[in-house]
Amino acid sequence: MDVQRQAFKEEAYELLAELETSLLELEETPDDMEQIGRVFRAMHTIKGSGAMFGFEDIADFTHNVETVFDQVRGGSIRVTRELVNLTLSARDHIKDLLDEGGGADEIKANGIIVSLRNLLVQDDADEEAEAEALPEIVHAEPAVPGPVVTCRIRFRPAPDIFASGTNPLLLLNELREMGECSVTAHTEDIPPLKDLDPEACYIFWDIILTTSHGTNAIKDVFIFVLDDCELTIDIVDDGERVVDGAHPDRLGEILVRRGDLSDKHLQKALESQDRLGEILIKEKTASRAAVVSALAEQEQVKKRIAQRKETAVSTSIRVPADKLDQLVDLVGELVTVQARLSEKAATETDADLVAIAEEVEMLTGGLRDNAMSIRMLQIGTTFSNFKRLVRDLSGELGKKIELTTTGGDTELDKTVIERLKDPLVHIIRNSIDHGIESPDVRKAAGKPETGTIHLKAQHSGANVLIEISDNGKGIDAEVIRQKATEKGIIPIDADLSEREVLNLIFSPGFSTASKVTDLSGRGVGMDVVKNSIEALRGSIELVSRKGEGTTITLKLPLTLAIIDGLLVTIGGDYFVLPLASVDECVELPRNRDEKRNGRNILNVRGEIVPFIRLRKEYGIQVDRPELEHVVIMETNGKRVGFVVDHVIGGHQTVIKNLGSAFKKARDISGATILGDGTVALIIDVNKILDF
């Protein structure tokens, strides 16, 4: 832009020089229309381009001179010596403004403006023109989408629309980008070929549009042709009508309301047995296009109402929570018994038994999914609880903070949501306390005074991602590194990536708060947050840019009670790995170790993957089989292999707690009972990697 500002200045200096010459000549020949036009254009260009390139003061001032010369041009003001003098001093003032040296005298400038205005001839027509000012393209993307409404738009361009270079199809395309849209073209006005003017537009359109942009945005699409077309926009569904007794309007009703069909014709048609639309077309009482368009409207509104009906019904029964817990327990037992049945049936030859076992397996799967889904709650309620927290705490600290949320309709297991609340409070408090700066600091950094904390929830496979982001000052990796070194968490010469350094704040005993406040720094650090998230079999990840803000992402399983697991064996014992994080399984030949000098690294299609021998991890002494398997899992964005003896396959895993006796078994998150009664341990992948 600086180059363009410079270009404007050069141009303006040139124009001012020309202006001087023109004015002096004008003094000699006051009626020279060409010179008058030249002065007007010079002022006009300086004003127009000045505003474009950020010289608003010049544009505002020059506007006054331009207005006068517009009237001179129109013949209502005559060129006098006084006018030339005034314009010359105006020219000098513009030059002073351009110099930006502070030489511009504002008092003198006001004097010039007043004198110029006194010259103006009051013209009523001018005011009138202003009153019916034409609309402008403001390129407004609505910041907050409004309610979703369905509109019927009838767009009938004037026959000569093409003469202004307008392509109506582009306008229709623009509408299509705004939401679900069906367009029907009315071709009934097209005359026989001999009467047809190939340059005229005979077609008009009915458009049914479901959009959140609002009717003003729809009008904006037609901004250039508003005077050259008939445009009607009617809201046919305001997004609130729910099914209680209401049905989408019938075809006949729509046609009559639009005026495409008379009530009498409708009644007559209804008495016959054929489909209404077909009759109307056959009898030529309504055109085919009109019927097709009305049907499209009916279809689209019907769909919207059906969607709302679904959401309206889903909140209708209240059940005590412990009944649900019991239900899930029972389903868990049932799943275990069903596994036994399936196993038994697999060894039997009785076809009936096998069929029954298969059916029970299918039904149990359905029952399990259903029971789980009953326990699902929307996270939105939890999100909105934080609004108050943010409001109160930010007030206490004298900060301006706004909490925004998206994905509040994302569902999570009730238990997960309950146990998620404390960690979320802690993270949000940290953001308020350390993340968002005070209004004056933000202003100085060129940010809006009000900081934003954004909560976002979304599904990702068998997990839910919850993102807490703020646009505060971010975390300085260098400060973290220093602090961690001071506290002996990392050695002084530790070679860590920025991401690893940032994630040190989850280490026990780490706190960067320079003073203890009511909010955070209560002796509970981010390590506790991390532990609570991991207790939910989730993971936590932090990304931060200094000066721009911090984003913490929590990855949580959808449910805690039953998971899809991958059953494996090591030395005759059974283990379960969470299937959601399993990427793939590959084989590991026994003689491999000699080739790699015992390094635990695997080449998977060109990618280097480190692996861990679970056999070693759990001290299993039994001999290794000829061919081992590596289960490659993705966790915290990294791929790590786990070496097992055999991979058996997918397993519906009902999670049982190990009980307090096994509290110290940190890398086992629970156990499950297999079909034959054997116990399989569920491996906590994140914990193993921590050690």
Place this chain on the structure above:
Amino acid sequence: MAKTILTADDSASMRQMVTFTLKGAGYEVVEAVDGKDGLSMISQSKVDMIITDLNMPNMDGIEMIRNVRTMPQYKFIPIILLTTESQDGKKKEGKAAGATGWITKPFKPEQLLAVVKKVLK
């Protein structure tokens, strides 16, 4: 093939800004210093769209639009008129002369591109 747009403006800085914005968005741009210059340029080589200033020496924007519309190959191309706020009457006059739409100065590059996208296929 990239679409070619003619920009007619007597202000060099305005031409520069329009050209810079349009080229950045992948359009070809030819520049003319006034209406007359614009007419002679488009009769030599074909353009797909015209963006013209209103007030120019020799031939102003509205007269240029009238002339363009008499040329058979340019009867239906989009033409955008650049005006200032004080000239609402001129917008109507421009529209009557055959302009497709208008942009009011001062405008941002994004607004210019939004309008071009709106009228040019």
